[in-house]
Amino acid sequence: MPFDFDAVGRRTEREPISWTSAEAMLYAVGVGAGGENPLEELAFTTENTKDVEQQVLPTFAVVLGWGTSRPSYGDVDTRGLVAAQTGVVLHKPLPVSGHAMISRAIDGIYDKGSGAFVSTSAEITDADSGEVLVEVKGGAFIRGQGGFGGDRGPAVTWALPDREPDATVEQVTLERQALIYRLTGDRNPLHSDPAIAAAGNFDRPILHGLCTFGFAGRAVLHHAAGSDSSRVRAIGARFSSPVMPGDKLTTSIWIDGSAVQFRTSVGDRVVLDHGTAEVVPA
Numbered sequence: 001m002p003f004d005f006d007a008v009g010r011r012t013e014r015e016p017i018s019w020t021s022a023e024a025m026l027y028a029v030g031v032g033a034g035g036e037n038p039l040e041e042l043a044f045t046t047e048n049t050k051d052v053e054q055q056v057l058p059t060f061a062v063v064l065g066w067g068t069s070r071p072s073y074g075d076v077d078t079r080g081l082v083a084a085q086t087g088v089v090l091h092k093p094l095p096v097s098g099h100a101m102i103s104r105a106i107d108g109i110y111d112k113g114s115g116a117f118v119s120t121s122a123e124i125t126d127a128d129s130g131e132v133l134v135e136v137k138g139g140a141f142i143r144g145q146g147g148f149g150g151d152r153g154p155a156v157t158w159a160l161p162d163r164e165p166d167a168t169v170e171q172v173t174l175e176r177q178a179l180i181y182r183l184t185g186d187r188n189p190l191h192s193d194p195a196i197a198a199a200g201n202f203d204r205p206i207l208h209g210l211c212t213f214g215f216a217g218r219a220v221l222h223h224a225a226g227s228d229s230s231r232v233r234a235i236g237a238r239f240s241s242p243v244m245p246g247d248k249l250t251t252s253i254w255i256d257g258s259a260v261q262f263r264t265s266v267g268d269r270v271v272l273d274h275g276t277a278e279v280v281p282a
């Protein structure tokens with residue numbers, strides 16, 4: 001059996017990470033902030049605008065700790081690995097710059113028949129107090145690695161409200177969006193190298209799923225949390241279909257008190273599904 005099931009629950013040693021104000025702003029631009037109007041979202045794209053205090057996008061946490069250790073789940077062929085889901089749980093808003101510690105864990109390895117689903121998490125803590133700042137949830141589907149007779153994993157129930165969305169947000173990605181976003185740390189050549197994209201049966205490099213998630217996160221932040229990042233306590237979604245740089249994203253948002261649901265599409269094709277967020281009411 002190629003999977004190391006003893007790795008489930010095993011946590012890596014804490015490692016130091018840090019980020020700067022400039023990195024937080026680069027991430028914001030990488031997920032489209034200011035793209036529709038450069039004079040909007042200045043709280044996320046500038047640090048010296050009069051009467052505007054810099055904030056950090058809640059989804060920025062997904063790029064922290066790119067260069068740190070990740071637990072191994074065995075001698076598995078990961079060439080068929082695709083990101084399946086992501087999410088963050090914010091115990092407090094991330095500062096615009098900081099030092100912290102990160103540790104990672106494999107939370108589950110599940111048999112989906114045609115492939116395996118691996119659930120992971122990362123915990124980012126204050127470097128001095130050890131207080132948890134944010135948890136980053138992840139999941140990957142590894143094609144061709146299922147059928148080992150394992151647990152299929154917990155059932156997830158998710159359904160949209162039977163009504164029109166409370167907000168519908170359209171955002172246009174740039175043709176060069178992936179080239180900007182990759183500077184935040186994700187240098188996977190699938191998003192920049194035409195030869196690698198062709199090997200994956202794509203006509204051209206695709207946009208990072210986490211970049212699409214960042215666009216949707218901005219839509220939720222502005223339309224469900226009044227652009228106040230301190231009100232967003234959690235946000236997550238599943239990846240359903242690839243996005244090409246230049247595509248127009250449409251995010252539909254349903255708000256029920258602190259509970260938010262959302263779905264992002266390109267035309268009639270859903271690209272982010274099972275979107276949920278927790279927002280502190282104003």
